[in-house]
Amino acid sequence: MSEKKTVKRRTRRSQGAGTLSEVAQAAQVSEMTVSRVLRRKDKVASKTRDHVLKVIKDLGYVPNRLAGALASSTSNQLAVIIPSLRNIVFPEVLSGIADRLDEAGYQAVIGISEYDLQREASLVETMMSWRPAGIIVTNTQHSEEAARILRVTKSPVVEIMDLTEDPIDMCVGLDHHKAGAEMARHLVTKGYRNIGYLGCDLITDAAAGKRYSGFRDTLQEAGLSVAVSLSIDEPSGIGLGRNSMPELLAKVPAGQKIDAVYFSNDAVAVGAQMYCMAEGIRTPEDLALAGFSGLEVGQAMPVPLTTIRSKRFHVGWLSADYIVRRLQGEDPPRVTDAGFELIEGATA
Amino acid sequence: MSEKKTVKRRTRRSQGAGTLSEVAQAAQVSEMTVSRVLRRKDKVASKTRDHVLKVIKDLGYVPNRLAGALASSTSNQLAVIIPSLRNIVFPEVLSGIADRLDEAGYQAVIGISEYDLQREASLVETMMSWRPAGIIVTNTQHSEEAARILRVTKSPVVEIMDLTEDPIDMCVGLDHHKAGAEMARHLVTKGYRNIGYLGCDLITDAAAGKRYSGFRDTLQEAGLSVAVSLSIDEPSGIGLGRNSMPELLAKVPAGQKIDAVYFSNDAVAVGAQMYCMAEGIRTPEDLALAGFSGLEVGQAMPVPLTTIRSKRFHVGWLSADYIVRRLQGEDPPRVTDAGFELIEGATA
DNA sequence: CTTTATTCTGTTACCGATAACACTATTCAA
DNA sequence: TTGAATAGTGTTATCGGTAACAGAATAAAG
Numbered sequence: 001m002s003e004k005k006t007v008k009r010r011t012r013r014s015q016g017a018g019t020l021s022e023v024a025q026a027a028q029v030s031e032m033t034v035s036r037v038l039r040r041k042d043k044v045a046s047k048t049r050d051h052v053l054k055v056i057k058d059l060g061y062v063p064n065r066l067a068g069a070l071a072s073s074t075s076n077q078l079a080v081i082i083p084s085l086r087n088i089v090f091p092e093v094l095s096g097i098a099d100r101l102d103e104a105g106y107q108a109v110i111g112i113s114e115y116d117l118q119r120e121a122s123l124v125e126t127m128m129s130w131r132p133a134g135i136i137v138t139n140t141q142h143s144e145e146a147a148r149i150l151r152v153t154k155s156p157v158v159e160i161m162d163l164t165e166d167p168i169d170m171c172v173g174l175d176h177h178k179a180g181a182e183m184a185r186h187l188v189t190k191g192y193r194n195i196g197y198l199g200c201d202l203i204t205d206a207a208a209g210k211r212y213s214g215f216r217d218t219l220q221e222a223g224l225s226v227a228v229s230l231s232i233d234e235p236s237g238i239g240l241g242r243n244s245m246p247e248l249l250a251k252v253p254a255g256q257k258i259d260a261v262y263f264s265n266d267a268v269a270v271g272a273q274m275y276c277m278a279e280g281i282r283t284p285e286d287l288a289l290a291g292f293s294g295l296e297v298g299q300a301m302p303v304p305l306t307t308i309r310s311k312r313f314h315v316g317w318l319s320a321d322y323i324v325r326r327l328q329g330e331d332p333p334r335v336t337d338a339g340f341e342l343i344e345g346a347t348a
Numbered sequence: 349m350s351e352k353k354t355v356k357r358r359t360r361r362s363q364g365a366g367t368l369s370e371v372a373q374a375a376q377v378s379e380m381t382v383s384r385v386l387r388r389k390d391k392v393a394s395k396t397r398d399h400v401l402k403v404i405k406d407l408g409y410v411p412n413r414l415a416g417a418l419a420s421s422t423s424n425q426l427a428v429i430i431p432s433l434r435n436i437v438f439p440e441v442l443s444g445i446a447d448r449l450d451e452a453g454y455q456a457v458i459g460i461s462e463y464d465l466q467r468e469a470s471l472v473e474t475m476m477s478w479r480p481a482g483i484i485v486t487n488t489q490h491s492e493e494a495a496r497i498l499r500v501t502k503s504p505v506v507e508i509m510d511l512t513e514d515p516i517d518m519c520v521g522l523d524h525h526k527a528g529a530e531m532a533r534h535l536v537t538k539g540y541r542n543i544g545y546l547g548c549d550l551i552t553d554a555a556a557g558k559r560y561s562g563f564r565d566t567l568q569e570a571g572l573s574v575a576v577s578l579s580i581d582e583p584s585g586i587g588l589g590r591n592s593m594p595e596l597l598a599k600v601p602a603g604q605k606i607d608a609v610y611f612s613n614d615a616v617a618v619g620a621q622m623y624c625m626a627e628g629i630r631t632p633e634d635l636a637l638a639g640f641s642g643l644e645v646g647q648a649m650p651v652p653l654t655t656i657r658s659k660r661f662h663v664g665w666l667s668a669d670y671i672v673r674r675l676q677g678e679d680p681p682r683v684t685d686a687g688f689e690l691i692e693g694a695t696a
Numbered sequence: 697c698t699t700t701a702t703t704c705t706g707t708t709a710c711c712g713a714t715a716a717c718a719c720t721a722t723t724c725a726a
Numbered sequence: 727t728t729g730a731a732t733a734g735t736g737t738t739a740t741c742g743g744t745a746a747c748a749g750a751a752t753a754a755a756g
């Protein structure tokens with residue numbers, strides 16, 4: 001008489017949210033029926049549905065999406081990796097993403113890389129292990145490992161803010177080199193000849209680096225060069241601009257003078273502008289200033305900042321849109337140049 | 349001869365990331381061994397471990413955490429709900445949260461409620477359905493439904509930024525009523541008697557509402573009242589401050605004058621300050637200004653803003669810390685007043 | 697050279713859902 | 727009236743892992 005060895009163990013803790021099977025029992029239907037009611041797919045008799053819904057409500061049942069996602073291998077989570085949250089640009093991108101995802105029923109999971117490619121790689125791996133519906137990463141430069149994972153996945157991938165001809169999957173951004181060039185042209189046209197540069201670390205922030213090189217190249221074409229430049233390896237911000245201006249000005253060779261400064265972004269530029277106001281340096285009469293981003297704060301200044309507006313909300317929205325559409329079977333463009341726009345403020 | 353009806357179906361799509369079982373086969377060990385290698389729990393012979401790790405690397409295997417979390421009912425995801433990302437205060441809170449979570453190996457999943465309790469409730473439900481390790485929500489006011497779900501869950505819950513004596517589980521924040529009161533006292537002490545208020549909608553932003561009531565109450569105790577006030581139902585920001593100042597000033601009864609304005613937060617205050625600079629209104633000689641938050645931009649102004657610093661990074665860090673510690677079996681305090689600090693700038 | 701303890705690895709039973717198909721009851725056209 | 731199409735619901739086999747215990751292999755003890 002062989003008795004099957006029935007080991008009874010397991011008293012796995014409940015999470016207090018109930019299970020499908022509890023609901024099914026209480027409602028006297030099968031689990032599938034409950035599942036159908038919740039997902040509103042397939043039809044369920046409206047009488048049954050109402051009854052099940054009532055039971056669900058009474059029990060305060062909250063479905064377990066881990067199980068759902070595992071079984072169906074579909075998720076409504078979308079991974080988003082950005083370099084930082086302190087630079088208001090990225091929250092604005094996120095707003096665009098969230099806006100589009102919302103209406104499609106998806107949810108962003110955000111990771112912060114702190115401008116560190118190694119951290120980015122580790123985030124990519126962690127986030128992909130949750131099998132998101134898609135992933136959005138910032139910039140087009142990635143570590144070998146991150147790139148490998150992103151290339152292998154079948155989920156849609158969008159690289160944002162920057163452009164490349166050969167994206168991993170899709171990309172939406174703007175040409176930073178061109179943006180830098182455009183500002184250089186603007187300053188040259190305005191008659192500035194002795195131009196300085198103040199920015200955050202150009203290696204850390206690859207896009208800022210591209211803008212700088214576009215800027216410098218264009219000056220060179222005009223027979224000019226960057227008179228003096230200073231890169232600070234700190235998180236960019238208003239404080240950095242305000243505190244580093246004296247240092248930049250001090251670097252100007254004795255006997256020379258600069259008549260304009262280009263900044264890595266608006267935050268730094270605004271900080272510098274505040275320094276100028278505090279020191280009685282008139283803009284643009286004594287010194288012209290030019291930024292990049294088109295932040296609200298720059299445009300609110302008594303003398304609005306001359307800058308280039310990047311379409312951050314739009315880039316975010318579009319990248320999310322592409323992912324959603326891809327998931328719906330469409331085939332959005334691989335490379336999208338969202339463009340930019342020179343804002344001729346009053347500082348240059 | 350009864351043949352068991354063996355239905356063979358299923359060709360569920362692979363996700364291209366491999367599975368434990370594939371790794372196990374390739375490495376000639378059991379799935380459990382691979383699982384152990386990855387989770388670094390239990391010990392695995394170092395020879396076996398190295399071999400498995402090599403196979404994992406060669407295959408480019410990325411574990412499926414959905415399955416892992418489902419089986420172990422533990423997650424490294426932490427849900428965080430904030431009202432907005434556009435107000436730099438919240439990204440700063442998030443930085444604090446991310447900072448602490450990182451070192452403990454957790455990951456924040458962020459939801460944006462847009463100051464809408466209904467949306468918050470829906471986010472709470474969606475996010476809890478992923479069975480996060482814990483959840484952080486902003487403010488202490490929630491819809492009936494959100495509160496129910498939060499009370500039922502066994503995961504740690506922290507309400508942040510505001511305080512209440514009876515939190516759902518834990519709370520970390522500051523006393524906004526007191527903060528408003530403190531600023532009122534400061535202005536009164538400084539000799540201001542005709543004080544106006546400009547802010548965003550007080551219903552939308554409950555914390556701002558509490559500050560205002562603390563402010564008003566204290567003025568009343570001093571025998572004063574708010575001379576003129578204006579609430580705009582728009583997302584608060586620098587633009588709002590800059591554009592609404594004229595309207596506020598226009599509301600001052602003819603023949604009267606105000607000598608100070610209290611703002612719902614620094615963004616609005618800075619916008620107003622820019623308006624003043626642009627219009628040649630001197631601060632504080634012609635008009636004193638006082639904000640709340642202690643944003644970098646306010647302190648970088650040529651005339652630094654008088655305001656109250658909220659410890660946003662710290663609040664975020666601490667809330668994450670409490671959750672992590674709770675998960676480790678400790679018992680952090682239920683209510684934590686993170687305090688605030690009056691910054692006596694030069695505008696009041 | 698056993699016995700016992702210690703390491704390491706495998707087996708089995710789930711976790712809580714969904715996919716795919718099966719089956720029963722209606723409804724409808726002929 | 728009857729076979730076929732349509733609706734509504736149930737059954738079974740996973741999804742890709744982990745918990746708990748069992749068992750084998752090795753080391754330590756007597």
